[in-house]
Amino acid sequence: MGKSKSRNRVKHRNDPTGKAVKPPTDPELAALRQKSILPVLKDLQSPELKARSAAARAITNLIENTKTRKLLLREQIVKILLEQTLTDSSVETRADGWGILQNLVVEEDVDFCIHLYRQDILTAIESAGKSILEALNSETRPFGNLPKLQQGPIWTTASSIISLISSLAEAQDEINQTITGHIAIPKFLVDLFANPATPNHIQCETLNCLAVMLEDNKLLATQLIDREGWFLNDLMMTKSNFSDLKGVAACGVLHSVFSSMRWYQHNTPMENYTDASLIPTLVRAMDQTKTQDNKSPNESESENQNQAIQLALEITMSIASSVQDAFKDESKHGHAIKSKEFKGFDDSGLMDEDAEPMEDIENDDVGADDDEDEMDAEAPEDETGEMDEDEMDADMAMITADAMEISEAPTEDSGLHLLVQTAAPVILQLATQNNEHARHAIMAVSNIAWMVSMVDFSDDYPENTYDLWAPMAQHIWDQIISSFLTNGTADLVDATMIAGLAWAVSLSVGGKIKIKPGEHRALMALYKESRPLTEQELRAANFILDLDDAFGGLAVRCIGALGTLARSPAPIELNRDIGVFLLTVLSGPSDTPPAEIVEALNQLFDIYADRSYAFDEPVFWGNNFLQRLEEVQYKVKRMAKDIDKRHFPELRVRADEVVLNLDRFLAYKRKEKKRAQDD
Structure with a gap:
């Protein structure tokens, strides 16, 4: 038997991370490396504290430039920071090291956060957090007695670490779950907030970080409730006593906890532990006339106030979106939630003898995944060839309504009612001002409008919620949407935002918006001007659009807004203009995006749902x-089957639904017409 080779071969290999870095081949980069990079890295590892501090400041400036930043990363600055700078005996040097890492995270993309995570940055964070808490709680050397110069590096380090934790948590769910598993890290944040020595701005940073970590994180929310119950009580007091950035940040954490635990008005285990309790604080923060206290704030106060307003708008947007989750969570039957999108219906006996056969379409090989996807066969023919009026009404109801239901109507102090009654007027003021808050305010108003549009305001629902909203919806149209449609803009991000607002506002009142002459044509022109956003425009729109949503673009939003304006009781001429426009979308070029075709058909289904x-x-x-819709059936079918459901599953599902529903809609209209003639 031959001798086996030794398994311990590591000692014969060189450390790959210790290999000399090859200089770049580009002459300019090579010169930069020699002149700016290598000397500063040498000083960063110098035994002299002054040299290390000077190097850290120089590196901070180098990070702002893409070329020099990439050269620093190429020279393995992260390895130097982790192995030397962050473990330095000098608290000032350690603070500099954490600051450099924070700046690198800000300038680099998500992949850099993942790289840090794989380099075990969490262990370093845990150790640094422990050191900070020890310094704050030291009995032998009380922190309050330390000179300001010695306190400064502690807070600088804390701020950098908090920022890093937040960036890591946002980068990847796996990382956030791992951070949650490092019990010492969440506890560090909670204890840091609660420490009486912690400055106000550090407390706010801590709360914002926790809010990020708690998003869709039931495990962490449960840990805080079980182990740090006092912390939630403290946050409830903070949001009640403060309407500044600190109070708003407390609302952010509480909202994340409530959402993760799914605590709503009907099922919260503790009274007032719901989003509705946060709205008064958020409104106070957004109301500039109250927050300024009739005096001109200094620059620092003004910045904090702007941050509070911005954060309050973001939290309000999220609360408005979560109202739908509260509805879904209700277990009893009550008010039907109307849906803005087509949901499909029962396939029972809707085809008649006059319906166009679809076999030629069904058998046409038009999609790459046809072999694994079979469309529903055409509906069986109605044996009687007739549908009575009740059957027809029920059938059409399945086309134009969602079957989802919610339980008992929200009370007047529910989240939605408070959003309409107290938040919307203040947000509308911000939305009509030409400042940095206008965009977020418009999006917050839009979210509220979407939520209103989903509620069936029956007798059991507080009627004054809709009574408050209806005139406000008209005011929003007059003050924001009309102004935009009249003046226009070359900014497609703003155009997309306003088109979405127009859709939401019109839908929220069932299309009962009084528009000025020609405004619907302005929306049509906006549709024609739509085009795919550039990469730069996409980045600018990051907080506005769901970039992964094919139905979130400008064109689809214009179609949706126009479709709602054409609903009954729209004037005949307005309805005709919009109806012809929607048919033009369907008969347009073959490269028309599928989402536009799907939305145009869904709008037509809703508009012409009733012969009355x-x-x-x-x-x-x-x-x-009818004939024009029949002419596009084949095109719509082909469009749906060309969508790769492995890469675009939601788009494919919705396209398949609209193919089926178009066939049934036409069958319904034929029978409807025949019955009218017979009558």
Whole structure:
């Protein structure tokens, strides 16, 4: 038997991280490396404290430049920081090291955070956090007795670490779960906030970091409730006593906890532990006339106030979005939530003998994934060939309504009611001002409008919620949307935002918006001007658009807004203009994005859902919409089957639904017409 080779071969290998870095081949970069990078890295590792401090300041400046930053990373600055700078005996040097890492995270993308995580940065953070708490709680050397120059590096380090934790938590769910598992890190944040020596700005940073970590993180929320119950009580007091940045930041943490635990008005285990309790604090923070206390703030106060307003708007947007989750969580049957999008319906006996056969479409090989995707077969023919009026009404209801229901109506102190009654007027003031808050304010108003549009205001629902909203919706249209449509802009991000607002506001009142002459044509022109956003525009729109949502673009939003304006009781001429426009979208070029076709069809389904509408006979039948829709059936079918459901699953599902529903919608309209003739 031959001798086995030794398994311990590591000692014969060189440390790959210790290899000399090859200089760049580009002459300019090579010169930069020699002149700026190598000397400063040498000083960063100098035994002289002054040299290390000077090097840290120089590196901070170098990080701002892309070329020099990449050269620093190439020279393994992260390795130097982790192995030397962050373990330095000098607290000032350690603070400099954490500051450099924070700046690198700010300038680099998410992949850099993942790289730090794989380099075990969490262990270093845990150790640094422990050292900070020990310094704050030292009995032998009380922190309050230390000179300001010695306190400064502690707070600088704390701020950098908090920023790093927040960036790491946002970078990847796996990282956030690992941070949660490092019990010492969340505890460090909680204890740092609670320490009486902690400055106000550090407390705010701590709360903002916890809010990020708690997003969709039930494990961490449960840990805080079980182990740090006093902390939540403290936050409830903070948000009640303060309406500045600290009070708003406390609202952010509480909102994240409530959302993760799914605590809503109907099921909260502790009274007032719901989003509704946060709205008064957020409104006070957003109301500039109150927060300024009739005096001109200094620069620092003004910055804090602007940060509080911005954060309050973001939290309010999230609360508005979570109202839908509260509705879904209700277990009893109550008010139906109306849906802005087509949901499909029962496939029972809707085809008649006059329906166009679809076999030629079904058998056409038009998609790469046809072999694994079979569309529903055409509906069985109605044996009687007739549908009575009740059946027809029920059938159409399945096309234009969502089957989801919610339980008992929200009370007047519910989140949605408070958003409409107290938050919306203040947010609207911000939205009409030409300042840094206008965009976020418009998006917050839009979110509230979407939530209102989803509620069926039946007799059990507090009627004054809708009564308060309806005139406000018209005011929003007059003050913001009309102004935009009149003046226009070359900024497609703003255009996308306003089109979404127009859709949400119009839908929230069932299309009952009084528009000025020609405004619907301005929306049509905006649709024609739409184009894919550039990479720069996408980055600018990051806080506005869901960039992964095919239905979030400008064109689809214009289609949605126009469709709601054409609903009954829209004037016949307005309805005709919009109906023809939607058909033009369907008959447009073959490269028309599928999302636009899907939304145009869904809007047509809603607009012409009932023959009793005044425009049904003169527009739908008078302009031969039935034939024009039949002519695009094949195109729509082909469009759906061309969508790769592995890469675009939601888009494919919605496209498949609209193919099926178009067929059934036409069958319904034929039977509807036949019955009208028989009558």
